[in-house]
Amino acid sequence: MSPLPTADATPARPVVSRRALLFGAVTLASAPALAGCGLLDEQPPPPDPLEELRGSALSDVALAESIAQGFAELKSNAEQLAKDRRAHAEALETELNRARPSRTTGALPPSPAPAPRPPNQKAASTALARAMLAAQEQAAALVPTLPRHRAALVGSISACCAGLREVLT
C-alpha cells in the first residue's frame, strides 16, 4: 500500500487531508498520530454516546454528596439524588461494557472533575436543580434515535431526573 501523501510533499497546495481518506466518522480529537499503512485498524472507534451520560451521572453524584455534607437541610434530598444518579451511572456502565467488551481493558474516559461545593444553601439547591434539568435534557436528546433497549434505559434516566427536579422544588 503506497504511503499517504505527507504535508511536505507539496507545501504550496492544501494538503490532501488524511481525514478525507478515512471512511466513517472517526473522532480525530482523540485519534493518535497517524503512523502509516494499516492505520485504519488502529483508529479508536467513535465514542459511545452513553459515555457522556455516565460522566454526567458521576459528576452529579459528586456534587450531591458534597452538598449533602455541607448543608444539613439539603442532606436528605441530596442523598436521594446521589443514590438515583449512582444507579444511572452503574446501569450505563453495564451497558457500555456490554456494547464494547474491550472498554474495560483500555483507559476509561476520565470522570469530569467534581464541581466545587456551592457557597450557600440557596446556591446549592439551585445547582442541584440545574444539574437535574441538564441531565434530563441530555438523556432526552438521545432517546429518539438510540437502539431500542437503550431508548428505554435512557428514557427512564431522563424521567427520573425530571422527578428529582420535582423533589427539589
Next chain:
Amino acid sequence: MSSPTAPPPSNAPRIDAGARDSVRTALAAEHAANWAYGLAGAFLGDAANAAVNAALAEHRARRDTTDRLLREAGAESVAAQPSYTPPQPVTDKTSAAALLVTAETDVATAWRSVLEHTDNPGLRVMALEALTTAAVRAVRWRAEAGITPTTVPFPGAPTP
C-alpha cells in the same frame, strides 16, 4: 389545479405494526389513569385540585391523541373498561394518593415499553414525554401518600 400533497412532518408519531400492541397497552393505562383521578380526586382535598385537574386534562388529551394515531395507522384502538377496581380500597387521602401512584406507574411502564417497540422518532418523543410526566406525578403522589423514597431510579422499568 391540485398541488402535490406535502409529506407528513418527519417528527409526526407513527405507529408501525410492531408498536401497535405496546401503544394499545399505553392507551389502556391512560384510560385507567383517567378513572383513577376521577375516583381519587374526591379524597385528596382542595389543595390537590389543581394538580388533579391538570393530570386529568393531560391524560385525556393523550388518550385522545393515542386513539387517533391508532386509527390513522389502521389499527384497532382500545376503549375504556366499563368499570375498574382499585388494588386497595380508596377511603382517604393516603389511599387515594397511593392509587394515583399505581396509576402513574402503570402509565410510565406502558410508555417506556413503547420506547422499546418502535424506532419512529416522533412516537419515541411522545412516549418519552408521557413517561416523564408520569414519573413526575408519581413523585408528587408518593410524597402525598407518605411513600419513601419518592423517586425510583428507572421509572417505568419492570421491577425485578
